[in-house]
Amino acid sequence: MTLRKLSLVILALALPLIGCSDQRIIEKLGFIRTTAYELAGDGEENQGKIKVTVSIPKTTQKEAVQYSAVAKTAREARIVFDRQNDRRLVNGQMRQALFGASLAREGVWTHIDSLMRDPSVGNRVHFLVVEGSAEELLKRKYPQGGTAGEYIDNLIRVETGAMNMPDTTLYSFARDYYDDGIDPIAAIIRGQPESIIFDGIALFERDRMTGKVEPDDLPYFGILYGKVKSGDLFVDFTGDDYSSDVASMLYFSSRRKIKVRSLPSLSRGTGPKVTVKVSLSGSLLEYVGTVEVSKRAEQAKLEKEIAKFVKLRCERLIRRMQDARADAIGIGQYVRNSMRYSDWEKLDWAETFSKAEIDVEVGVRIRNFGKRQ
């Protein structure tokens, strides 16, 4: 019995001691919400350096403290920030890592690697590319309220949610970076005088940004990328090929299937032939054109017209990805899975992808035509 009592005493003494050596008092910490990485600019002294900016919201959540420094890595810059800040800086609540577009074009992996190595940084940190100055973007005040960091967070969540676009996070970036059959992507944001705008998707070859999906193309990218659960599609028919002018399909859902029709051949140097099969269905809530949407036969005609339009846009988007050598929709994963492992390993997928013959088959079904016939 005495031993048990003794052990209880030891336990009681030891437990608070643990807290003593490792305490984190919330009032004494500065929680970094956003870290931005940009090119340091020209000049001899900036060789191999980056500009790091951190934004630390104040306890009111209305304002943020911001620091910038030129350093070799974000960690080195942190030392400079720590010397200025009255609270100890921690990464535990980081939500965004912003990368300047010009830095992204040079490659981001070293920075991602150190972010992912840090146990205090979660893998759900948003990974975003900024067009224009990230430092300026964070500094500005926005009528939307709150700090820029909070604004970006909400914007990305709402936008990607509506489009059913993937949340681009450190997790998704690292996953696709290591996967040899798909290339990573990142959402692009741009600062405007009164707002921040979601401005498309950055395409990467390995860790270098090589292209961009324009905002108009986002629904098509969503369709090609995977399952869309509820998207909006505005179809602006142009040219004489169509008998319609404008149609809007809302709440559309889509599925995609990738079929590898023929494999790439190393000896002949030919790329693979791939068909992306897409099926769409949604409510048609806006229509301008000559098709009489109240008639059954005409409805089928309209479906065909939309399908044709979507097919062309999707194929154009794929050409653009091929030019950027960025297989952002993961066609390589399907080609890999229909090849022998050793053959796949010999293949330079970025090169093969750029030469691949990829066509898109689209099936559209209009679920309903709203309240009118």
Added chain:
Amino acid sequence: MQGMTKEKINSFHLALFVYMCELDGTVFSLARTIAENVGTNGWVAILLLSPIALINIFLYHILFRAGEGRSAFELLEGTFPKWILSPFYIILAAYWAWLGAIIGKHFLLIYQTFAFQTTSPTMLLALYCLIVYTLLIKDIYSILKAVTVFFILTCSLNMLIPYFFREWKLVRLTSSFFQGAENGHTFHGWFEVYLAFVGFEVLLFLFPQMDKKGVALRGAYYGHLMITVIYIISVIIAFGFFSFKEIQSLQYPLINTLEYIELPFLNRVENLIFTVFLFANLVSTIGYCYASKVTLQRIVTKAPDKLFAILIIAGVFVFGCFLQILRDTEQWLDMGLMTEALLSFAMPLVLIPVALHQKNSRKKKERG
């Protein structure tokens, strides 16, 4: 002491005990170990390796039958004189305490990469030892009851599995099997994967507390099958949630998957969840410490129970203090578990002939 209660271990408790003993620090890196040593779709390797452990458990079953439920010590002492056995007992007891220490320290060092970075690891080890001590001074039935509670805590983590479905993709599993292993397929590599199963052999020391027919041993099979299923699920999740080459680059893929969990009111919950694994490691340490204790008790029979417990815990603490960096514990854990895996086969293989021999000579005596 223990013989005083009439209670017998039932198969349910044994199943949970085997499950918890097999579950230790190796599970954090299991997906990587498999990706490195087996390659693509490496989860199949678990299906291939699990029967080996099943055979091993079967050997213990045979031993139980052949020895008619007598403990390993009774069998050995029936054939060999005690002065030959004593050195072996001491070596084994020390070895098991050492293994328990490595398992504990390894977990603590991993834990410290994520939380309590600046706390002295010795202090954490002292607390860990204290918990092990409080259980070790109890009889085996109380330990098993505590294990049941620990099991419920650990097993409830499996409810998180559906959380990963959204990001999980079959296509990432690839269509090839066993390709892309870093150093090709080696015996050593596959053995390393097998180490995830080590731990069940502690059941040898529970023989005296089982029913005479050994019905409880059925639980060992169930426990092992249960952990096999859990291992397969966790590896399949990792292989479809991360990309194959990424897994090879992640130190502890399981922790990275937990990191992904985000609740509306709370994120970075892995620090909380991770603590639950403490219990899994705790049970493994307790298992080996218990083995160590009963072995020591064969040499000095008259000393009080608690003295052995204190002695062993002191050993665990001292062994644990020697290991200060993760690279070391990893290496020692590998080596320790490999030895244990071999020992796990060797023990029944040595004891079965001994048991059969004693059985035959007894029968002869009865007849003649």
